[in-house]
Amino acid sequence: MMITYYNFQNNQLNNSLEDLAKWIAVNNPTSHEVEKLGKYYDIPLDMFVTQYFPENMTEIEHFNSETLGNCAFLVLINYKTSKPHSIEKGLYPITFIYNKEKMISITDKRDVSITPSIKKDLSEAVQPSQLIVGCILNMYQIYTVEINRLKRAIDEISERARSTTKREVLTDLADVERDMVFLEQTLVDQKATIEKLLASELFQSMATEERHVREIKRKIKKTDKLISLNRDLIDTTGGLISDMLDSKLNGIMEYLDSAQLVIAIPTLIFSLWGINTGGLIGKDTPLGSLSVVIFAILLGWTTYLYLKKKEY
Structure with a gap:
């Protein structure tokens, strides 16, 4: 002290x-x-x-x-x-x-x-x-x-x-x-x-x-x-x-929702063409699968461009 x-x-x-x-x-x-x-x-x-x-x-x-x-x-x-x-x-x-x-x-x-x-x-x-x-x-x-x-x-x-x-x-x-x-x-x-x-x-x-x-x-x-x-x-x-x-979380959720929608359309097309029924276009030609893939990609890309234009 x-x-x-x-x-x-x-x-x-x-x-x-x-x-x-x-x-x-x-x-x-x-x-x-x-x-x-x-x-x-x-x-x-x-x-x-x-x-x-x-x-x-x-x-x-x-x-x-x-x-x-x-x-x-x-x-x-x-x-x-x-x-x-x-x-x-x-x-x-x-x-x-x-x-x-x-x-x-x-x-x-x-x-x-x-x-x-x-x-x-x-x-x-x-x-x-x-x-x-x-x-x-x-x-x-x-x-x-x-x-x-x-x-x-x-x-x-x-x-x-x-x-x-x-x-x-x-x-x-x-x-x-x-x-x-x-x-x-x-x-x-x-x-x-x-x-x-x-x-x-x-x-x-x-x-x-x-x-x-x-x-x-x-x-x-x-x-x-x-x-x-x-x-x-x-x-x-x-x-x-x-x-x-x-805001960041909402942006991530919007991105995931948009990505899910873009992926869902090609998935739907592939599913339809994979159904075991007759009368499907291209089922008897070797180019049928390639045509379906190209068509699915184009439709998915179109969906992406549309969503981007709408700012989704």
Whole structure:
């Protein structure tokens, strides 16, 4: 585990001693270290979330600590974009435990920096709420980039679907749709938690600029719209692929039906001339069989040309 202590002086984020720290950043703690941290700050152990699972939820809860006093516990889901991977593998939790005077953040090893974008506006009177707001703004900026990446992937699949119906197009679309499900469900859950955060009495009692709160709401609204747009694009692309497969199958069936009709006419002629009855033309001449074959071929070819002209 790595613990870094920060305070704010001269409008900057600076390293600090433990007793003077306003922000305690905990990175990649083990279960034993989590237990020590919980006992030291009197924090219930079930509030530490360091690993992401699909069933994990964002949440906010208030509690009292003998060491920290009246506190709030907040879990949000961030996203890591440093290397190509599925959405599921890029999601990870960030836990904030805070009050008006101090904030503890717990992240896993994949979070190389949660220093908020708001640090440009830091002052010595900064409160944990400003740090959380900055982290949320940075988080939604990352989500917006990832949603736009998915849109480009959907557009590329849509272009390929117009010219081919190979299996790879279907599997790629299924992968994108799976990513969209994880991203959509995470953001829906997180939106509800952030709304509770912004409405909580503790958060509202802290010094947070209204413009930053409005920016959070704007970014949430933007991601909601992008998610809805991408969901519709996935459905449209899936419908396009399905229609093209149906069209291709119909074309094959039409071809087989036409071929069956062309072959059926010579077959009928051969069958008629093969009936064991008298009076058939050419039955007494060695050229009779050849004449029947030529006649059947000409009639089949005529049928083919007729069907082709009718675009069957």
